[in-house]
Amino acid sequence: MTEKYHKNHQMKIMLGLLIVGFVGMFSExxxxxxVAQIMSDFQIDTGTFQLLFTGYLLMIGITLPLSGLLTKLFTTRTLTFSAMFLFIIGALISALAPTFGLLLTGRLIQGIAVGISLPLNFVVLLAIYPPEKRGAAMGLVGLVIMFAPAVGPTLSGILVATLGWRFIFWVFIPVLLIAFFIALKFLENVSEVTKPQIDFMSIILSILGFGGLVFGASFASEQGWGAPIVMICLLVGLIAVIAFCKRQLKLDSPILNIHTFTTSAFAIGTFLIVITFAIILSSMYLIPMLWQQGLGLAAEQTGLIMLPAGLVNAALSILAGRLFDKHGAHLLVRIGFVITAIGAVMLVLTPPTPSLFYVLAAHIIMMIGIPLIVSPAQMYALNSLHGPIAADGSAIMNTLQQIGAALATAIATSFLVFGAHGKTVSELSKNDFILTSHLGFAFILGLTLIGLIVSFNVVHDHKVKEIVIEIDDDKHIEETIEVDYFD
Structure with missing residues (x-):
């Protein structure tokens, strides 16, 4: 199928989706x-404001597991334009919101749009690029996924300081309209609409399970792991996910085909992606706090000083994809984890009175290592899947990385609370906060070392096994084939 797409036309097909993905991750x-402006305008406390993040992640967490099913029910163009329409409506509601409730409603709608559109990047990429060219394309997707949230505070800081927070949402609308017209002209339907039978019990279990885990983890960062609402959400979520997985194994037409985990390349690659996104999101939570609470920088200054690391991340995301096409994933992911570990060690050892250059250098070193992991690990996993099951693999990977990131951020917050010995973060002196932050960065270092150990299971084999699943009369026929990716 990939042979019919000309090289120049492939990027035009992807461009509209990449722009939507950038806006979605930027919004995160x-x-x-x-924070201060919105809390002041609506007279709300920190816990209420946190709903803007919790609700956004919740909607993404609920929608992502269903994205594999959606690609079998609707065409690529229908899903893409629906996601764009929802995001524009959500941005418009948030920009005009006279009350916090309407602002939150807009954010929830935006979360649904991201949950629909983000996996489509991977589905379309796998359909239009041959295996030996996917790494470079994945580098661009990695650029969107990691660079957008990295520059989010920088660009939004400028908007907030000059025009006000509502213009964050106003800016989304023309950008999304540009994406709409690009997709209208170039985007093609690349996935087969099979109209499988819908199992509504699976959908309910998916919403309760994945939504409960994301919601529980998000509240844990504010209220602690022992809070009743946190324990109930996590327990309900865990039970529902287990029931969901068992049900998928019994269905002829599962909502999410978890047979993807029967191929070791997908299982290992997905695990590395979950670990890496846990590192990214928890570090992006801790490092801005280190700049502000530990070194006394204002929010706008923090956004600007984090920009160099974001630019390094962007450049290496593209390079890492090209290196994967030539050399495979095995060396890249190991080197990436080693470099990331060096940056994490520097942050763990941050002195009580660090220089700006020291923290900046540690952040940049981490942002050199992380892109060397993300694109290669994603392609190592997704290249092992072929056919309709590729959409399930994309949905699983994106869902687990969101849950992993939410859990990691909550755990990093717990380490800060533990190290503060009963004080709030704002009550700590600069030196005390830096010492407290060591525990959170030690957690990130631990994740990095786990990832490094697991990365030695990534093999370099010219003959990469793929699982091909065809659907015939509602029955799955599995066939393992071998494809030479790195000749």
Whole structure:
């Protein structure tokens, strides 16, 4: 199928989706520097404001597991334009919101749009690029996924300081309209609409399970792991996910085909992606706090000083994809984890009175290592899947990385609370906060070392096994084939 797409036309097909993905991931961190203004305008406390993030992640967490099913029910163009329409409506509601309730409603709608559109990047990429060219394309997707949240605080900080927080949402609308017209002209339907039978019990279990885990983890960062609402959400979520997985194994037409985990390349690659996104999101939570609470920088200054690491991340995301096409994933992911570990060690050892250059250097070193992991690990996993099951693999990977990131951020917050010995973060002196932050960065270092150990299971084999699953009369026929990716 990939042979019919000309090289220049492939990027045109992807461009509209990449823009939507950028806006969605940018939105994930864009409000970080607007906390004070929004709380003041609506007279709300920190816990209420946190719903803007919790609700956004919740909607993404609920929608992502269903994205594999959606690609079998609707065409690529229908899903893409629906996601764009929802995001524009959500941005418009948030920009005009006279009350916090309407602002939150807009954010929830935006979360649904991201949950629909983000996996489509991977589905379309796998359909239009041959295996030996996917790494470079994945580098661009990695650029969107990691660079957008990295520059979110920088660009939104400028908007908030000059025009106000509502313009964060106003800016989304023309950008999304540009994406719409690009997709209208170039985007093609690349996935087969099979109209499988819908199992509504699976959908309910998916919403309760994945939504409960994301919601529980998000509240844990504010209220602690022992809070009743946190324990109930996590327990309900865990039970529902187990029931969901068992049900998928019994269905002829599962909502999410978890047979993807029967191929070791997908299982290992997905695990590395979950670990890496846990590192990214928890570090992006701790490092801005280190700049502000530990070194006394303002929010706008923090956004600007984090920009160099974001630019390094962007450049290496593209390079890492090209290196994967030539050499495979095995060396890249190991080197990436080693470099990331060096940056994490520096942050763990941050002195009580660090220089700006020391923290900046540690952050940049981490952002050199992380792109060497993300694109290669994603392609190592997804290249092992072929046919309709590729959409399930994309949905699983994106869902687990969101849950992993939410859990990691909550755990990093717990380490800060533990190290503060009963004080709030704002009550700590600069030196005390730096010492407290060591525990959170030690957690990130631990994740990095786990990832490094697991990365030695990534093999370099010219003959990469793929699982091909065809659907015939509602029955799955599995066939393992071998494809030479790195000749």
């Amino acid at each position: 961190t864009a409000l970080n520097v607007a």
